[in-house]
Amino acid sequence: MAVKSGYAPPICKVARLVAAIIGMPTREIFTKLGIPPEEPKLCLNCSEPLVKQNRFFCSRECQMQYVRISLICEECGKVFYRRALKVAHDLGEKNYQHIWCSYRCHGLWLAKHYGFAVYPEHAHKRKHDWERIWQLHLDTGWGAPRLSKKLGIPVSTISSILWKKRSTE
Numbered sequence: 001m002a003v004k005s006g007y008a009p010p011i012c013k014v015a016r017l018v019a020a021i022i023g024m025p026t027r028e029i030f031t032k033l034g035i036p037p038e039e040p041k042l043c044l045n046c047s048e049p050l051v052k053q054n055r056f057f058c059s060r061e062c063q064m065q066y067v068r069i070s071l072i073c074e075e076c077g078k079v080f081y082r083r084a085l086k087v088a089h090d091l092g093e094k095n096y097q098h099i100w101c102s103y104r105c106h107g108l109w110l111a112k113h114y115g116f117a118v119y120p121e122h123a124h125k126r127k128h129d130w131e132r133i134w135q136l137h138l139d140t141g142w143g144a145p146r147l148s149k150k151l152g153i154p155v156s157t158i159s160s161i162l163w164k165k166r167s168t169e
């Protein structure tokens, strides 16, 4: 059988092929042939060893997670970085309309725009403002469970407010 001239597969490739054929661990073949063991490349995001050594990430998700984009906080104006995947998820799937750098800024923003107390324990002390809760629901698209969590008001209270507002609008 004629061998094509100029065809010289890298020794590592041959060693890996031989290992696969005879069912011997690649490492053993490498030591037998006197090839220094390869350092496995790791995923830049999760540090898992990579199956395909010519890649930088183990998966598309890791690649997305690794990429961070710069954003400007709507409350404090600070530039901050967040994983692109999370931003896409928040704006897409969760349908968020606004972006803040922290829970603190989120709370401050809510207080300024809707008059809610920054800390949930204070929310219990005031009489819940139906209009504001309804407006927040319309602006954010948040359902009762999410509003309840954000405002520290029992979900049953929120649900009944939303239900009453819906039936009168």
Ligand SMILES: [Zn+2]
Binding pocket: 043, 044, 045, 046, 047, 048, 057, 058, 059, 062
């Ligand atoms: Zn990974």
Ligand SMILES: [Zn+2]
Binding pocket: 073, 074, 075, 076, 077, 078, 100, 101, 102, 105
């Ligand atoms: Zn901020």
